[in-house]
Amino acid sequence: MIKKETVQALVNEKLEENESFYLVDLKISSANKIYIEIDHKTDPISINDCIAFSRQVEHNLDREEEDFDLEVTSPGLSQPFKVHQQYIKNIGKEVKVMLPTNKTFQGMLTEVKEKEFSISFETKERVEGKKKKIIVEHNPTFGFDEIKETKIIVKFK
Secondary structure, three states, X not given: OOOHHHHHHHHHHHHHHOOOEXXXXXXXXXXXXXXXXXEEOOOOOOHHXXXXXXXXXXXXXXXXXXXXXXXXXXXXXXXXXXXXXXXXXXXXXXXXXXXXXXXXXXXXXXXXXXXXXXXXXXXEEEOOOOOOEEEEEEOOEEEHHHOOEEEEOOOOO
């Protein structure tokens, strides 16, 4: 079986060549199916970026010694964030935060710290003594250990 540490070292070599990328996920199944998920810190990831990482791994493993399947991909738009850097990359974008109770919050990702992040959203609420509802801004902060998942909200213009 191909060792995760071996593949991790090969991916790290490529990451050191270009520090604009980061590893989101790395899995190796018992059937030697290698799954690598990479992303770019600021820009969308291209197919050529995925090919470069694929070649780095494939050319340094010996298929004669041990056969394997290799998939290198970018994080899917509908997938929850997996690493801290995905939060940083998406500051200023709309996200949906789900708590373990399945309660959700949707708003603009405004701040990311080491152990928590904040979003901002507005709601219309009735204020005591007023007939009309007014817009109230909310800025909740969530600890990474307090949430079930966070996903980006995809909007088509």
